[in-house]
Amino acid sequence: MTDKTALTPATHTTPPAKFSHGVKKGNILQTAGQVGFLPAVDGRARALAGPTLREQTLQAFANVQAILEEGGATWDDAMMIRVYLTDVDHFAEMNEIYNAYFEEQGLTQPPAARTTVYVGLPSGVLIEIDALAVLD
Amino acid sequence: MTDKTALTPATHTTPPAKFSHGVKKGNILQTAGQVGFLPAVDGRARALAGPTLREQTLQAFANVQAILEEGGATWDDAMMIRVYLTDVDHFAEMNEIYNAYFEEQGLTQPPAARTTVYVGLPSGVLIEIDALAVLD
Amino acid sequence: MTDKTALTPATHTTPPAKFSHGVKKGNILQTAGQVGFLPAVDGRARALAGPTLREQTLQAFANVQAILEEGGATWDDAMMIRVYLTDVDHFAEMNEIYNAYFEEQGLTQPPAARTTVYVGLPSGVLIEIDALAVLD
Numbered sequence: 331m332t333d334k335t336a337l338t339p340a341t342h343t344t345p346p347a348k349f350s351h352g353v354k355k356g357n358i359l360q361t362a363g364q365v366g367f368l369p370a371v372d373g374r375a376r377a378l379a380g381p382t383l384r385e386q387t388l389q390a391f392a393n394v395q396a397i398l399e400e401g402g403a404t405w406d407d408a409m410m411i412r413v414y415l416t417d418v419d420h421f422a423e424m425n426e427i428y429n430a431y432f433e434e435q436g437l438t439q440p441p442a443a444r445t446t447v448y449v450g451l452p453s454g455v456l457i458e459i460d461a462l463a464v465l466d
Numbered sequence: 467m468t469d470k471t472a473l474t475p476a477t478h479t480t481p482p483a484k485f486s487h488g489v490k491k492g493n494i495l496q497t498a499g500q501v502g503f504l505p506a507v508d509g510r511a512r513a514l515a516g517p518t519l520r521e522q523t524l525q526a527f528a529n530v531q532a533i534l535e536e537g538g539a540t541w542d543d544a545m546m547i548r549v550y551l552t553d554v555d556h557f558a559e560m561n562e563i564y565n566a567y568f569e570e571q572g573l574t575q576p577p578a579a580r581t582t583v584y585v586g587l588p589s590g591v592l593i594e595i596d597a598l599a600v601l602d
Numbered sequence: 603m604t605d606k607t608a609l610t611p612a613t614h615t616t617p618p619a620k621f622s623h624g625v626k627k628g629n630i631l632q633t634a635g636q637v638g639f640l641p642a643v644d645g646r647a648r649a650l651a652g653p654t655l656r657e658q659t660l661q662a663f664a665n666v667q668a669i670l671e672e673g674g675a676t677w678d679d680a681m682m683i684r685v686y687l688t689d690v691d692h693f694a695e696m697n698e699i700y701n702a703y704f705e706e707q708g709l710t711q712p713p714a715a716r717t718t719v720y721v722g723l724p725s726g727v728l729i730e731i732d733a734l735a736v737l738d
Binding site: 357 | 608617618619621622625628630632634635721724725734
């Protein structure tokens with residue numbers, strides 16, 4: 331029996347629905363889609379880090395990273411990052427933020443594969459990101 | 467050599483194209499995207515369970531579950547559930563149906579991670595769901 | 603320590619951003635989303651294989667296949683193929699191209715599962731495809 335573990339970082343609320351922010355089973359870790367919500371504060375509704383793509387992208391990355399770390403993983407273990415944007419015109423800026431962010435992470439392994447598509451998201455949300463990781 | 471097995475539940479048609487409703491290889495199981503089609507009846511075109519989000523969501527869940535079970539898995543093994551909706555206004559109702567459904571499943575492991583995005587789907591189809599599972 | 607390997611086929615450019623065209627770690631291989639770009643030519647911007655769905659689909663398949671092969675995998679190892687189209691009206695034609703393509707591949711294992719959704723893509727791009735594979 332291999333246990334499936336729910337990954338709920340201290341920065342995250344108890345999931346508001348019957349899903350987990352992340353799960354790990356064996357060496358496979360999957361995060362739920364993360365948007366630019368600021369860390370949870372008891373008794374307050376979660377709020378976006380800001381209205382801009384930059385604020386939301388960096389916060390969404392931080393939220394994915396918190397889940398990876400809760401599962402004992404790092405960005406080095408990430409295999410696939412799915413990026414959902416709402417506007418094709420955001421691609422160049424997202425890429426710039428994405429590249430700078432991963433430069434700063436000091437990866438020691440090749441970066442994850444990535445697919446970016448343009449979808450609808452809830453009002454005010456400009457980006458959603460999820461990641462699949464394979465641990466050592 | 468690890469065999470890849472096609473998962474074709476009795477409720478499903480022989481796949482209409484060169485894809486499998488689900489596949490299992492080693493301990494990894496992946497379902498194809500499932501919409502709210504009723505169980506297959508020989509000689510009849512597949513029909514949606516109904517026009518409502520509730521009918522289609524519950525049928526899509528049943529269709530994913532049939533594939534999981536065909537592969538010897540259950541919802542407890544699901545790591546990631548991708549939910550595709552067509553309308554942001556359907557999110558609250560989907561969440562309610564989602565929560566009630568998984569309450570009823572009596573999960574013994576944490577629920578799967580989830581990403582929900584809003585996309586185009588064929589006419590009349592309101593929801594599509596796929597799942598990645600890791601077996602024990 | 604299991605190494606994560608970047609998969610960069612000779613037909614592909616060095617990735618233009620901090621992502622990999624594909625990665626392999628242990629027996630898991632994931633490709634990035636591939637569109638219908640022709641093989642890379644030094645000093646030239648990548649160009650689409652053509653304006654039609656057929657041209658772009660076959661080229662996107664070739665691009666995914668090159669990544670699979672770079673990782674020592676084949677379509678037989680593919681578990682999940684995600685197809686992103688921009689127009690519901692392209693579904694029937696895509697399916698026809700898809701079926702013919704996989705007939706020609708002479709698969710010895712069941713075909714991958716598949717999810718097709720309709721999203722926005724960069725101007726002129728009609729299809730994007732990514733694949734998850736599990737090697738023997």
